[in-house]
Amino acid sequence: MRVLVFAPHPDDAAIGCGGTLAKLSKNNSITVVYMTSGEGGSIKVPEKKLARQREAEAKKAAKVLGVKKTVFLRNPDGFLEFNKRNLLRIISIIRKGKPGLLFVPYKGDLHRDHAVTAELVLDAAWKARGPWFKSAGGKPWATETVLCYETWTPIQQPEHFEDISKTLNKKLKAIRCFKSQVHNIKYDEAVKGLNRYRGVISGLGEYCECFEVKEG
Numbered sequence: 418m419r420v421l422v423f424a425p426h427p428d429d430a431a432i433g434c435g436g437t438l439a440k441l442s443k444n445n446s447i448t449v450v451y452m453t454s455g456e457g458g459s460i461k462v463p464e465k466k467l468a469r470q471r472e473a474e475a476k477k478a479a480k481v482l483g484v485k486k487t488v489f490l491r492n493p494d495g496f497l498e499f500n501k502r503n504l505l506r507i508i509s510i511i512r513k514g515k516p517g518l519l520f521v522p523y524k525g526d527l528h529r530d531h532a533v534t535a536e537l538v539l540d541a542a543w544k545a546r547g548p549w550f551k552s553a554g555g556k557p558w559a560t561e562t563v564l565c566y567e568t569w570t571p572i573q574q575p576e577h578f579e580d581i582s583k584t585l586n587k588k589l590k591a592i593r594c595f596k597s598q599v600h601n602i603k604y605d606e607a608v609k610g611l612n613r614y615r616g617v618i619s620g621l622g623e624y625c626e627c628f629e630v631k632e633g
């Protein structure tokens with residue numbers, strides 16, 4: 418199966434679904450698409466330099482998780498827009514990539530870029546299904562399942578839990594590739610705590626990632 422992941426910023430895929438991706442990468446081909454390169458996140462490093470640094474970190478983290486391909490759409494960090502250009506680009510990526518499974522952020526995420534990524538990808542997945550929106554190119558493609566992942570806004574009613582106890586260390590190693598981020602805030606510890614919480618509450622594993630389930 419082909420798996421397509423949409424991440425608003427370079428570290429979101431590892432944080433939201435890194436453990437599940439490490440599990441899936443054994444038998445599936447995974448591509449991660451980064452909507453922005455996260456260049457707005459520093460008061461010290463100039464934006465262009467930070468974008469290069471964070472893209473390099475994303476590639477390293479992707480390798481740790483067994484991700485096959487990375488794509489950078491380079492929208493401006495913090496200013497991601499729901500517009501025609503982005504929709505057509507995502508429809509085209511979905512039609513060409515023919516994923517059976519799509520990962521997107523949870524729509525209720527309080528970070529604006531995350532919510533906009535969810536809106537864009539969910540709408541594009543629907544638009545990619547039919548013989549319409551021809552300017553996007555490619556043939557119609559219907560994705561079977563969409564899983565919405567959580568980062569810093571916990572999902573209120575999770576519908577699917579994935580036991581990531583065996584891949585937790587890989588996930589944490591991937592998150593620690595983001596030196597520009599983990600250096601300031603202990604993201605790895607926060608994520609470990611969230612995944613442990615999901616494990617205890619669901620009773621499905623020591624550490625779990627959880628998702629909302631949508632039809633593509």
Ligand SMILES: [Zn+2]
Pocket residue numbers: 425426429528531568
């Ligand atoms: Zn983010």
